């Protein structure tokens with residue numbers, strides 16, 4: 001009886017092991033016993049696996065031994081040509097550990113699985129021996145050859161060392177393509193020797209740079225760029241980690257940073273300074289200007305010297321074709337070539353750039369809009385981002401397709417309504433990412449054959465507004481959504497359901513990510529209030545903290561709180577560097593008194609003042625930028641008695657379209673404004689002691705570089 005129980009427990013512990021890896025291997029069998037890696041364990045590897053061996057030594061302080069020596073007590077890395085390039089077999093028994101892969105990538109994937117079987121501390125590179133590994137036999141290979149992550153270093157600069165950290169984090173999750181968005185409206189991030197001004201000027205925005213700040217850090221020159229030698233180092237670093245870097249220079253749109261330095265690339269250029277505080281909003285290369293292709297040739301030639309990837313991504317998204325329509329040269333070219341639309345003119349541009357690419361042995365990759373014109377060559381790789389429908393369309397038309405629809409894989413989207421991020425594609429967390437199912441989305445066998453893989457994405461327009469010198473915001477947006485994306489990309493149809501995956505995530509992977517130093521997002525604590533008792537709970541083993549907003553004090557939540565005012569408490573959980581979003585004990589009661597909103601600036605017809613008056617969550621927008629003395633006035637039809645009033649300019653979570661400097665003024669009689677508070681990031685909050693009849697925002701200088709001001713509805717809290 002006792003023996004049976006012991007056996008059952010052993011089996012249970014083995015079953016548990018089988019659930020802990022992310023992404024989940026195709027076949028895994030665990031046996032009794034553990035192999036102990038100790039200071040006498042020898043690392044044996046064949047010469048072509050030298051980089052993989054050096055990589056492993058960073059995590060395990062083993063004696064090195066080169067090629068193919070036989071030894072007991074060894075950790076052996078070997079290639080096996082009978083396996084597919086990224087396939088591997090990991091065997092752990094009493095003789096030692098063997099990692100066999102079809103090629104370098106296969107062996108590297110096997111090493112990642114081995115790291116996950118070692119104690120979590122391995123990721124902190126504590127290099128402590130002995131270390132135990134459970135006896136096992138794992139056979140595994142990826143569903144998709146392309147398992148990508150896009151990082152937008154153009155909008156928000158990420159220096160080389162921090163980029164390498166993300167390369168490491170990708171490698172731990174068997175993500176093997178880094179799509180590096182190197183140029184966009186807000187920055188140019190790669191040194192081009194023949195045109196040094198591109199990086200030297202375009203690598204910075206604000207201050208004396210011709211590139212205007214658009215999202216944050218308006219008062220400083222900020223940015224950076226990768227030198228050629230630095231980037232070669234990053235490419236090699238990534239390659240040793242089985243990661244190919246695919247560079248992107250986004251053209252013909254999204255090119256404002258370059259155009260700020262070389263305005264002659266634009267259509268029929270005349271300086272445009274009137275309505276935009278000097279910011280020329282045009283960002284599209286002229287298709288008809290022959291010397292543009294000489295500049296592009298220089299850029300592509302140098303990129304080819306830096307990046308070994310077969311592909312260079314040349315953009316093709318969100319092109320404002322109206323700039324071509326008002327250009328006599330582009331109109332003439334369109335007519336001469338018999339082209340029917342702006343989309344076809346874009347195809348012409350792409351085909352010209354593709355010719356340059358092929359001169360340097362490279363192939364083009366583009367965003368899905370480029371499919372629209374109908375003239376794109378079938379060998380072009382298409383990245384489907386706008387929606388699943390666009391991914392299906394690209395595959396249906398015969399293009400090798402990367403599936404990355406915003407509603408599943410744009411990790412710049414919010415993870416819940418109250419958090420930071422964009423919303424245009426969806427608001428979603430890791431659970432939604434894991435639900436991505438290509439077959440259910442309409443990819444039949446024929447279309448599936450054209451799918452090269454999937455790509456998670458982080459565009460960084462607003463990262464710059466979230467302490468971009470730190471990893472915290474980016475970590476929080478990427479993890480654990482990237483863990484779920486890695487399961488989808490690696491496992492395909494055999495991926496786990498959410499419940500099983502989540503067990504693995506919180507049961508094992510939280511510990512690993514903690515040791516990796518990731519400030520990831522935890523699940524949201526559940527908060528309930530009933531009969532005067534406020535309680536909070538979590539389902540992932542993290543610690544709950546509670547903040548009393550009256551005192552600002554935070555403490556560990558131990559037991560339920562007895563209170564009549566649950567709205568005064570904010571809960572959040574933590575686990576190492578990881579944190580959840582905040583949850584209020586009860587949403588504060590919002591008042592919506594009748595208000596009329598007027599301004600010294602006219603409001604746009606599309607976003608009138610009534611948007612702010614109706615508290616609908618929609619914004620009102622002026623038709624021009626603000627200058628010192630401009631104001632926005634909120635007049636209530638009756639005196640308002642409340643706890644706080646907050647009024648603001650600019651988008652939520654984003655310092656854009658706002659008063660950079662100014663004050664909020666308060667009037668109790670609707671005539672004299674007798675109290676004032678300075679604006680902070682375009683907004684201010686005030687706790688009135690008496691009923692209020694009117695409030696207003698007064699600018700003390702220009703608004704930011706946009707040509708309009710966003711006006712929020714007042715937030716009035718009981």
Ligand code: ACM
Pocket residue numbers: 317318367385459
């Ligand atoms: C994109 O998000 N414009 C590719």
Ligand code: ZN
Pocket residue numbers: 266267268285286287288289323324327328329330
């Ligand atoms: Zn033109």
